[in-house]
Amino acid sequence: LTKALLLSFCSKAYPDIVSWIEENVTFPNSMVDRITPAGSSAELEYANNILKLNDKVPVTSETYRQWVIEDKYCNSRPNWESVGVQLTDSVKPYEKIKVRLLNAGHSAIGYAGYLAGYSTIDESCANPLFQQYLKKFFSQVSCTLVPVPGMDLPNYQLKLVERFSNSSIKDQVLRICKDGSAKLPGFVLPTLRELLRKSEGASSFDTICFVIACYMCFIVKHSREELTLDDPERDVLLASVKGTADAHGFISNSGLFSADEKEHEVFIKTVQSFYDEISAIGVLKSMEKLCV
Helix, strand or coil: CHHHHHHHHHHHHCHHHHHHHHHHCCCCCEEEECCCCCCCHHHHHHHHHHCCCCCCCCCCCCCCCEEEEECCCCCCCCCHHHHCCEEECCCHHHHHHHHHHHHHHHHHHHHHHHHCCCCEHHHHHCCHHHHHHHHHHHHHHHHHCCCCCCCCHHHHHHHHHHHHCCCCCCCEHHHHHCCHHHHHHHHHHHHHHHHHHHCCCHHHCHHHHHHHHHHHHHHHHHHHCCCCCCCCCHHHHHHCCCCCCCHHHHHHHCCCCCHHHHCCHHHHHHHHHHHHHHHHHCHHHHHHHHCC
16 A cells, blocks of 8 residues: 555656666555554553653553564664564465454444443453453354464464453443444455355354444444444435334345345344344344354
8 A cells, every 4th residue: 555655646646666666666565453542531640640651642552562563674673582572474464363352352342242241352252251252253254264373273263352351441332333334244245255155153143243233233223313423424324224123124225235245145144033023032042143
């Protein structure tokens, strides 16, 4: 992306150096895995009163960190390895793991946590049922992932449950729930498509259907209670659940799903079943049945 933007800019502003950039400059891709919640007055007060720092925008994060960089340099480079950076020929498989487990996992507990009345991610994960749900979700997602050097996938999944449960990181549920029209297609649906193509039955992707049903309940609640939906596609999403909310209508009209999902009867029926169940007995009891 950086390369494309720079070359596009230079082609108009400095066309004489475009070919030089293409021949002499490299753009190593990189990925960072570290949870950094939105700032609040608590961090500002801590920085000013405890640390005695005049920091107007303090940023806090967890202690866990992973930084992966493509080893594609046109010249010498810093000794990134000395500070724990992983060098690789391609960042993509690492990014796929992070997006499908951490980011999608956040969405999985975010919408369910909202429906359960939790305000932060760690509150959700303090409930052993949520931990069980996450582990089942990770188990299904991991069927679409391949091991990479320097990462133990089973251990990474267990570590994610621990990281999400960190009571020092007050990551807001609503921060995770915002912009679902971008997050679900980017984090959750690619896994669903891979699992649907394997055609091993709903039991191989039911946790993902549960995530989508929770998201649908989230949209329906905002529609019926006239709450402000923080999403650039709010009008389309709210329109997709107007009247009688059903999975077929939501999947067909929300603009999130491909033709394959719109025509997959087992997928649609499974989402509908979870939506009806959550509406009838609540998200916690429905989750408990899912995790049996």
